[in-house]
Amino acid sequence: MTTLIVGGGPAGAAAAITLARGGHACRLIERTSGEHDVVCGGFLGWDALALLDRLGIDAASLGARPITRVRLIAGARRVEAALPHTAAGLSRRRLDAALLAAAEHNGVEVLRGTTVRSADPERRVVRLHDESELTCDALLLATGKHELRGVARPLADRRDSLAVGLRTALPPESARDAALADTIELHLFDQGYAGLLLQEDGTTNLCLSVSQRRLAEAGGPLPLLAELAGALPALAERLGRDLPAQVTAIAGVPYGWSADTTTAGLFRLGDQGAVIASLAGDGIAMALAGGIGGAEALLAEGPAGAQRWQGGFARRTGRQRALAEVFRHGVERPISRAALMALLRLAPRLIAPAALLTRTR
Ligand SMILES: Cc1cc2nc3c(=O)[nH]c(=O)nc-3n(C[C@H](O)[C@H](O)[C@H](O)COP(=O)(O)OP(=O)(O)OC[C@H]3O[C@@H](n4cnc5c(N)ncnc54)[C@H](O)[C@@H]3O)c2cc1C
Structure with a gap:
């Protein structure tokens, strides 16, 4: 059986x-030629x-920074x-470099x-x-946020609700680093x-998710950042004096x-296969779980197992994705955001169960 990923x-x-x-021998095709940043x-x-541990990858030994707290900020409320x-x-x-190195180490042919x-x-x-063709018995489609002609996700009826992801890295800066030590800030x-956290190299990852409409109204990623910095003093403080000169974007x-x-x-x-709102911070876990689960189904049932597995995966992740959507819609609208922040200020302990409910099992 020939398998292409x-x-x-x-x-x-x-x-x-x-x-x-x-x-099971397989071949993985990746378009980037070396270590690369991802909008995430x-x-x-x-x-x-x-899940990474199951795959033989110890995130701590890659320098991952422990995060034990979450801070939500909406205007003057935090x-x-x-x-x-x-x-x-x-x-x-x-992370991606370590995963591909582990694949090669296990004998996968990585192109x-x-x-x-x-x-x-x-x-x-x-x-x-180069127009050459490869045939296979099983095709594992894992192009993530990017569509592939012939197997693109049918998203036409969602055109108005698609989001845009933006990312940049901020250099080490002592006040920001102290504020983000062991904390993810949203x-x-x-x-x-906008989400901020410290990475293994001492930079801060700044990632935004925004509706296509809001981005278009602002006039693009850099004007949007300037607009947000003007309106949100707590975010402006994190960004510091100089706004980033470059931001990477992914649409749709x-x-x-x-x-x-x-x-x-x-x-x-x-x-x-399944997309969870990025605000829940669980897309990577869902991708790892899907990758492992899909491969196990292929090993057990062969290519014919695809339909049964796909439907099952959609069902198993359904509640988690739906809850994340409720949370996302809640915080994106001013009235429900204010109500949610007021509730969480009274009962911050509600955050932990909410975080548990949006995890991949
Ligand atoms: C703004 C934003 C912030 C997020 N933040 C988080 C977070 O903090 N935590 C979290 O868990 N999740 C987060 N997510 C979700 C997470 O990024 C995704 O769920 C996850 O990356 C999905 O993994 P994947 O392997 O499916 O796809 P991807 O990570 O997108 O990887 C796809 C790979 O396929 C390659 N590829 C694409 N097209 C081709 C092609 N035609 N030929 C060959 N190779 C190709 C790409 O180069 C890439 O390496 C975020 C998402 C967004 C939009």
Whole structure:
């Protein structure tokens, strides 16, 4: 049986490691040619840490910074609480490199710097950037936030509700570093949020998620940051005197979406299978769980197992994604955000169970 994995993020790499450990040869195709940044908050929940451990990766030894607290800030209101378990901050640059190195170490053939142009799931063929074709019996689609021609997610009816992710890194700065030591900080605003955490290299990862409408109204990522810094003093304090000169963006993020069906032989993993609101900080765990689970289904049932597994994965993650959507919609609107912050100030202990309910099991 020939298996191709397209995409070497957490989902694709987790699938590759699981298949290789199960004695099944596979080939993974990743378009980037070396270590690279990803638009992501870099928050690893305790579920993600446990899944990484299962894959033989110790996040602490990669330099991940322990996170034990969460701070929510909305205008002048702020609330802080302990997380129920220790989480971590780790750059995707470091995480993805470690996952792909582990895949290679387990015997996976990893093709880097190779972009897949399109896929035909019926013929089980993928076409590469040089127009050459590869055939397979099972195709594991793990291109994450990026669509692949022939197997793109059907998102046309969601066009108005898609979000945009933005990311930049801020240099070490003593006051900011002290404020973020062991804490993830979320700044909530209309139609989006900004998250900050310290990474292993001493930089702060600044990640924003915002509606396409709000971004367009602001006139783009840098004007949006300037607008937010003007309106939100606590965020302005974290950004410091100089606003970032460059921000990376990814558009078309379909929070809450899942693939409930698929074609025989096509396993849709990670964000190509189910997307949880980034505010919950659990997309990486869901991608790892999907990668492992999809690979285990392939090992047990062969390519024919794709449809049963895909439907089951969508169902198992359904409640978690729905709760994250409720939370996201709640904090993106001014009235419900104010009510939620008032409630959490009275009872900050509610944050821990909410964090538990949006974890991958
Ligand atoms: C703004 C924002 C912040 C987030 N913050 C967090 C967070 O703090 N914690 C968390 O757990 N989750 C977070 N998430 C979610 C998380 O980033 C995703 O759920 C996770 O990255 C999904 O992993 P994946 O492997 O499916 O895809 P990805 O991480 O997107 O990886 C896909 C890989 O496929 C490769 N690829 C794409 N197309 C091709 C192609 N045609 N040919 C070959 N290779 C290809 C890419 O180069 C990439 O390496 C955030 C999401 C957003 C939008």
